[in-house]
Amino acid sequence: DGGITQSPKYLFRKEGQNVTLSCEQNLNHDAMYWYRQDPGQGLRLIYYSQIVNDFQKGDIAEGYSVSREKKESFPLTVTSAQKNPTAFYLCASSPLAKNIQYFGAGTRLSVL
Amino acid sequence: DAKTTQPNSMESNEEEPVHLPCNHSTISGTDYIHWYRQLPSQGPEYVIHGLTSNVNNRMASLAIAEDRKSSTLILHRATLRDAAVYYCILRTTIQGAQKLVFGQGTRLTINP
Numbered sequence: 001d002g003g004i005t006q007s008p009k010y011l012f013r014k015e016g017q018n019v020t021l022s023c024e025q026n027l028n029h030d031a032m033y034w035y036r037q038d039p040g041q042g043l044r045l046i047y048y049s050q051i052v053n054d055f056q057k058g059d060i061a062e063g064y065s066v067s068r069e070k071k072e073s074f075p076l077t078v079t080s081a082q083k084n085p086t087a088f089y090l091c092a093s094s095p096l097a098k099n100i101q102y103f104g105a106g107t108r109l110s111v112l
Numbered sequence: 113d114a115k116t117t118q119p120n121s122m123e124s125n126e127e128e129p130v131h132l133p134c135n136h137s138t139i140s141g142t143d144y145i146h147w148y149r150q151l152p153s154q155g156p157e158y159v160i161h162g163l164t165s166n167v168n169n170r171m172a173s174l175a176i177a178e179d180r181k182s183s184t185l186i187l188h189r190a191t192l193r194d195a196a197v198y199y200c201i202l203r204t205t206i207q208g209a210q211k212l213v214f215g216q217g218t219r220l221t222i223n224p
Contacts, residue, residue: 004155031209031210035214040216041216042199042214042215042216042217043156043212043214044214045211045212045213048209048211050207050208050209056207056209088153090155090156092155094210096208099144099146099161099203099210100158100161101156101158101210101212102158103155103156103157104155105154105155106153106154106155108153
């Protein structure tokens with residue numbers, strides 16, 4: 001089935017540790033996005049990418065990094081510089097010609 | 113970024129219509145109005161979108177005011193599975209990439 005797969009579903013980070021969240025899509029979509037959601041809040045854009053080897057900062061990029069080496073993959077690294085990483089992280093993709101974003105099931109990150 | 117205003121919560125009964133309002137007084141001429149919904153611990157799901165004219169699809173209808181400063185999402189016959197947080201979003205395009213700016217949304221409760 002076509003869709004967006006995020007892994008792991010739950011992730012724990014130790015102090016000073018970098019962690020990487022995976023996002024894979026088999027929808028052949030050009031654009032991919034990472035969002036952060038805090039409890040009771042809407043989503044905020046971290047990074048987005050329209051084509052391979054290119055990505056742009058969103059509204060809250062500090063403390064995060066991404067790569068886009070393949071069209072189907074857009075991993076997000078939460079670095080030790082992100083002092084408050086506990087949140088629900090959502091990945092999305094969309095075809096450039098269509099106005100709809102499709103979301104994965106999310107990764108819930110907590111700090112030990 | 114263009115903002116939307118929605119009631120924090122609404123309640124309705126099963127099999128009755130539901131009208132979810134949204135104000136977007138700062139909307140620009142090229143902003144699309146999108147609605148997504150999110151079930152607990154899941155990623156958002158696209159519901160419907162429009163620019164100027166009213167829109168219908170299998171999930172819902174979208175009524176857009178003539179001045180485009182407000183819109184209403186209509187669920188014609190609510191079911192228990194429609195209980196979710198509904199987000200009214202203005203979609204802008206920056207350098208060819210879609211940008212969805214999420215607010216806090218409306219938590220819809222459906223009573224059996």
